[in-house]
Amino acid sequence: MKKRTIGAIAGVALMMAAVVPQAFAQDDLILFNSGSWLANYSTSSGFGPLPGDDGLTWGTTGDKPLVGDINGDGIQDVVLARPAASYTWYGGHGVDVGGISKFSAGGSALGGWGSATGTPHLGDTNGDGIQDIILVDNFNWLSFTSSSAGIGGGAANNGGGFGTSTLGDYPLLGDFNGDGATDLGVWRSTSGGTFIKPTVGGLFGSGSAPGGSFGNASWAFAAPLVGDINGDGRDDMLLTADVSGALFWRAAFGQADGSLDLSDQSNQLNWGATSMDIPMLADINGDGMDDVVIRRSGGTYITSFTGAGGVIGTGPTSSIGWGNSAFTPTFADMTVIPEPATLGLFALVGGGMLWFRKRFSI
Numbered sequence: 551m552k553k554r555t556i557g558a559i560a561g562v563a564l565m566m567a568a569v570v571p572q573a574f575a576q577d578d579l580i581l582f583n584s585g586s587w588l589a590n591y592s593t594s595s596g597f598g599p600l601p602g603d604d605g606l607t608w609g610t611t612g613d614k615p616l617v618g619d620i621n622g623d624g625i626q627d628v629v630l631a632r633p634a635a636s637y638t639w640y641g642g643h644g645v646d647v648g649g650i651s652k653f654s655a656g657g658s659a660l661g662g663w664g665s666a667t668g669t670p671h672l673g674d675t676n677g678d679g680i681q682d683i684i685l686v687d688n689f690n691w692l693s694f695t696s697s698s699a700g701i702g703g704g705a706a707n708n709g710g711g712f713g714t715s716t717l718g719d720y721p722l723l724g725d726f727n728g729d730g731a732t733d734l735g736v737w738r739s740t741s742g743g744t745f746i747k748p749t750v751g752g753l754f755g756s757g758s759a760p761g762g763s764f765g766n767a768s769w770a771f772a773a774p775l776v777g778d779i780n781g782d783g784r785d786d787m788l789l790t791a792d793v794s795g796a797l798f799w800r801a802a803f804g805q806a807d808g809s810l811d812l813s814d815q816s817n818q819l820n821w822g823a824t825s826m827d828i829p830m831l832a833d834i835n836g837d838g839m840d841d842v843v844i845r846r847s848g849g850t851y852i853t854s855f856t857g858a859g860g861v862i863g864t865g866p867t868s869s870i871g872w873g874n875s876a877f878t879p880t881f882a883d884m885t886v887i888p889e890p891a892t893l894g895l896f897a898l899v900g901g902g903m904l905w906f907r908k909r910f911s912i
Contacts, residue, residue, distance in 0.1 A: 596834055678695075682694060746808045788831060
């Protein structure tokens, strides 16, 4: 999904629209295991060289790692969601070292918010350009907004209940209509139905989008992946299937109204093996289009770059052998984005636009 987008800022009483920027930076590979953080910075040709570029000891076994800009300073931060005890979220506010976000421990926290049965995420649920904490718990969509102070600096912004496990629903989080705010939704594996509730006016999942259809239960090898595959500024949904041991991929492209449907989809890709590969998405080469990635046998990461127009898996490949199956991987663009005061406002008819980062963890 896009790392740099010009998008709407919630709470401003002006009409705003999203446009696609002209430059992007690479997604970097972040590993976490029992309090150990490691980072490998990608290049335009793929994964970076070893050894890794950054490290931090912060956290403990059982913590859930996330990465995102939780205080709006343009620097990526590390986040720990700790289900133990009263469920506490910890934000490690990153530091700018030569234009790169570097790991740092501590900065903000929110205690007593969440449930051990929920799954933690980051996303911009009110469209202000700052990543908020999200918990999806039995299809109850909970969010607590962040501020310049970090985690817990805002207020609850819940999306209510939406979806059901009895129909094979999988939760979706992404900016499917490209307005800069994180939307919620479900993919219903039993029927292939897609149901999206866009965020409107800073209220998480308060809107509606036309329903769609894409895939079926045979395309549920792994949970759906979300990212901007065709580079249009809207997030897309990618499904994977096990076909006689081969890993198949295909994506439904997000539309301006927030819908996902088979009427606008990618090619079907046969790449990887279900016996040893875990599918992922990240923009490894920084061209603005997310690439398919596999983690093979626990410690090797391989990517095949997306071609023009969102043709998945047709470009060059890159690989790195790093870590093992004990590490939880995530991806984040660690390039520092200058604050809006430095970038300035872009005047448009009916309102103003500014740069902000659109990265959340699934």
